[in-house]
Amino acid sequence: MTVTPRMPKRPLWWSDFILDLQDLLLQWRTPCYIVGGAVRDAWLHYPIQDIDLAVPEDAIGFAKRLTNILKADIYIMDEARDVARVWVKQADTTLHIDIARFRGQTLADDLADRDFTINAMAADLLGDLNQLIDPLNGETDLADKLIRQCNPHSIQNDPVRGIRAVRQSVGLSAKILPDTLSAIRTYAGDIGKTSPERVRDEFVKLLGMSRPQSALRILEAVGLLRHIIPQTTGLRSLTPSPHTENGWSHTLLTIEKLHGIYLTISPQRTDSTAAVFDLGMIVTALDIYRRQLQTHIAHQWANDRPHQALLMLGGLIHLLSVEDADAVATSLRLSNDEKKRLMRMVSAYRDVPNTGTDALSLHYFWRKYADAGIDGCLLAMAYYLAHENIHIQQDDWLKQLEHIQIMLNAYFIRYEEIINPPPLLTGDDLVAQLGLSPGKQIGKLLTLIREAQVLGKIATVDDALALVKTHL
Template identity: 35%
Template sequence: MEEFLARLNQPLLKRIISLLPGDEPIYLVGGAIRDALLNRPNYDLDFVTPGNAMKLARQIGNQLGAAYFPLDTHRNVARLMLKPDDPLVVPGGCLARIDFSSFQGMDLVSDLQGRDFTMNALAVEVHNLQTLVDPLNGAADLVSKRLRTCSPLSMLNDPVRILRAVRFSVDLELNIHAETLKHIRQAVGKLPEVSAERLRDELFRILLQAHPSTSLRILDKLNALEHILPEIGVLKNIQQSPPHVMDVWEHTMDSLVRLENLVDVLAAEYDPDKVANLTMGLLALRLGRYREYLMNHFKIALNPDRPHRGLIILAGLYHDAGKLKTQTVDEKGKIRFINHEQIGSKAVEKRGKALKLSNLEIERLVKIVNHHVRPSLLSHTEELPSRKAIYRFFRDTGIAGVDICLLSLADILATYGPTLPQERWSRHLEVVRMMLSAWWEDRTGSIYPRPIINGDELMEALSLSPSPTVGYLLDGIREAQVAGDVHSREEAISLARTLYQEY
């Protein structure tokens, strides 16, 4: 119990307890208790009270200087958020949320019995942390590595808990109880009734796991994936010709594993254990210089609620989603998937809209999937890409080109598997290095050259009216600048005249 209390004794919790009134019962419940028992870090705090939780949350928020958000006025639920640089927040700004809610039931026990899993149906009274309230033996389930629902109706009442069950089982290495599996199978058909927003949020929590592919495989076994990402489960048993060594489904799952590893190697602090093999060693040697750039790249989220890592994993999941509808066999028996990237980009756009992602997130997903094969095509020949080719790539993709480069590395590793020739890997790494160098070390010279003539000047010089043709000519001038073929206004006009005649 002393160790348990020590794990709960974090500065933020102590500060909140000091502000809470002492004349009414208030309980810390759920994940903070569970993770303290497991000796795991937890930055989410959930409090319940028989009183007015929203009023209490506002009072505490005012004293903490925290932002206040009413989450559910009917159920009396509110959330507080502290600024990442607040001294009460753990280093790195990891605090997720502080929630206050009124009892969802007659008393504390009925509130706990209405929760999802027994390991989350735990509570301590904030002014008496030594007494653990555990009406469903959740602590014993944790010791036994068992995931068990609080009620036979838990899944039917809230089918999104299916995703939570899978995530917890993978994250905490728990065995899902047989009765809970039965309840999941009974409720899986009700997943379409879950709101898109809640489904999206639970899905991204899975995508942000250390091993999302494991959870996705379990969801598929439970027949849940077809209700969440229907374009993915259908990729099973779609065969591919060499150099592919797996069908489309297995290739997709392996691509996710490779992508997870790549991000861990390149977008995190250097860890020698992660580059202990030749393949990862070459990766770190060639691209390690961009570690800080990549770490900053992943810090820039297109939506504050969804880290960028989850988005690129989702893109990786859909990169070959177009292969179901594009599979053909040529006269030599080779299996082809012509334009699968275009079909896949439409699929991920449709799914992004269904999940209520933001327009920026959907745009990024579409670009990644639509252009994911381009780095591999550029590295498939003996010649390295020209400056024009790199310019065109980033002209079409922008910052999404960085994500595409990372995905292409995972894609080629999953394509060849153990048959990957070292020279093929080395050549692809060099192409990606050239691209990242252009983006981060020579963007002005390689991608966005200084304009030497603008649209109005070009229209005047060539007696043109405003039209898309002007944009085409300006792009041709920029491409020639990057290639070193145009250096002056006169040369730009001369080139534009030639391009216009050929247009």
């Protein structure tokens, strides 16, 4: 294998940040190479989200020095393997730079030990960034849209790479070569022997991509999904709709519809997205809340995990029992906040169709679910579209959207009127003015006051006191 730089078949596009980084490192004269996905994306002319750097030695020391220069943050990922991550805050995002010591003695050893040839290219930050280091012919595989493991043991050594292969095959519209696919199938069962956090992170990336339903279909077909979320294996025995073959088909269709709803809400919406009948009606009915919905789905969870992925996970488990859904959240090592949101959204979607449009019913729903109710509304729409599938009727879909519109109006427009009216009295007020003792009775009386406000029966402090006295 040669690591001699050469001109690629198409120019590499580097961001200003990387060009500035090169200027900095030229002053250090410390050998350093950009490797992995950043090189692949530079060849594809994609925006570079994260940067992997490989150095011959003392990667952690290198990272600390870089942290000081860039006024960034650092996390030591693996002291034994000499790996660190640097977070660089930019105008509207945070850039991750992972710095690692060579996997082996040389750069060639490092690249040969990576996952797939398309991710085993490098560029010399002390040399010409227009040139490519490509000992495994990753450029050819990238041009031909092929996913090929770097060596016969790539998947065996790290079964989590199988998830990545599926994700990148869908994201790049690439074919997984037979020997690589065979290795993924063979070692799928070993994924449980790897770090649950690494499995979670790769799986979340898959859920957060475009066409997650396609990736999940492949993940299930190659035998990986049953080792990541074994609770999904029983979905094929369910028949939630006369219009889908089984629960698994319905789940994939629900996720497809949910992703379509996400795109309809998102800034990435195109005219062709809204031209689809069911999504076009969402534009008409719910665009008044689009800005608020965009803010909601743009939320980032721990370690920058996108809310979009959690929403798709909700779609994946929405037919499971509460116990199974809880087990999924636990096995994926979700944060407590993520787990709470996931469980509430899959509960909320079931309540959405049965929630009345009167003020008190809306009050109960939103007090119970808070912002997870928004996810419940989105998931309920996706469920309905999957349930009806091609048999959807315009009038029925319009009624569903009118119902969702009323529910979202209560949350986004009439929040202080219906969900959380300004308190007329506090618990201390009740104790001081009515001589009550602290306890459960206080909470019940405050709820009584709040619900009377929602119904428009009271509006002043005197009204509230009079109401309380009638219940003592």
